[in-house]
Amino acid sequence: MAQPETHTTQPANSTKAHWQESEVDVLLQHLIENQAAGGDGGNFPMPIYNSAVAAINANEMIQTIGPQKTGKMAKTKWTLLKKTFNQIEAYRNVSGFHWDNVRGAGIKGVAAASVWDVYVAPKVCHYGTACWDMD
DSSP, X not given: OOOOOOOOOOOTTOOOOBOOHHHHHHHHHHHHHTHHHHTTTTOOOHHHHHHHHHHHHHOTTOOOBSSOOOHXXXXXXXXXXXXXXXXXXXXXXXXXXOOBXXXXXXXXXXXXXXXXXXXXXXXXXXTTSOOOOOO
């Protein structure tokens, strides 16, 4: 006998998370404080992400945009931040390439931009500017 199809619809307010810098700061501070739980690879257990978003959602100074953050959203954000960091580290470690934590890579010109594109996807950073804003 065939199983009935189940359709899970997300509520209208469960849209994509929009992370503000202040929210990312709280998330990172919480992960730093609980670094031991992440082990060597920075793979935190879900309760750590849940407690991080509890701190974000409880902070009245933060004006959250979109839905309240969830542990899953925090885990996704952390994964993206690690990916961005690792891509920048790979770029930075190539001989002759410049990276400045304030100004990014300072990419100028078509040729330099094409080299940049090999190391860091345009979605992560827009042609060498400092751009950690990843929703």
